[in-house]
Amino acid sequence: MITWQYSFLLIFNNFIKREIASVTRSLDVYRPITIVNFKNWDVEFVAQSWYDDAGQLGLIIYQLVNEMTGWWQRFGKPVISTEYGADTNVGLHQDPSFVWTEDYQLEFMDRYFDAFDNLYSKGYLIGEMIWNFADFATKQDVKRAVINRKGIFHAREARPKASAVCPSLKAALHPITNLCPLKC
DSSP states (O other): OOOEEOGGGGGSOHHHHHHHHHHHHHHOSSSOEEOOOSSOTTOSSOOOOOOSSTTOGGGHHHHHHHHHHHHHHHHSSOEEEOOOOOOBOTTOOOSSOOTBSHHHHHHHHHHHHHHHHHHHHHTSEEEEOOSOSBOEEOOSBTTBSSEEOOOSBOTTTOOBOGGGGOHHHHHHHHHHHHHOTTOO
């Protein structure tokens, strides 16, 4: 286990959040306490996600760096980004890139990697986790047709999308593989 993650804390007030965190911290002083959060500056637990301004790739670096810098300034602790990705239909391409295309997912990730490089260099970011390895089934909803398509692999065929083999992803993962004691 890497962190203690409490999704349900968003429904509680700050006093209850602090009490739950205090009990958790008394049991385990080593792992961070996190909460999946979408730009809610009223919590003391940090995780970052980005869903605004779909299709506006030029805003990603500015918004991501500003948001994570804000978290750093508020809490004085580095952030682990546990989710980033763009829904993509396998085989769909368009130039210039457009939302839902593999080209858009590639550009989206490249912008995230540029922002992450900036944040790593300042010490504001200490980890990241792409969302998600593979597409997966979701509940019925008008926002998605059957599956969450943010994976870098197609769900049914385990076929890699263009983002799974892009040089930026390989470069982002390279330092991690060098640190793995098991030679991952």
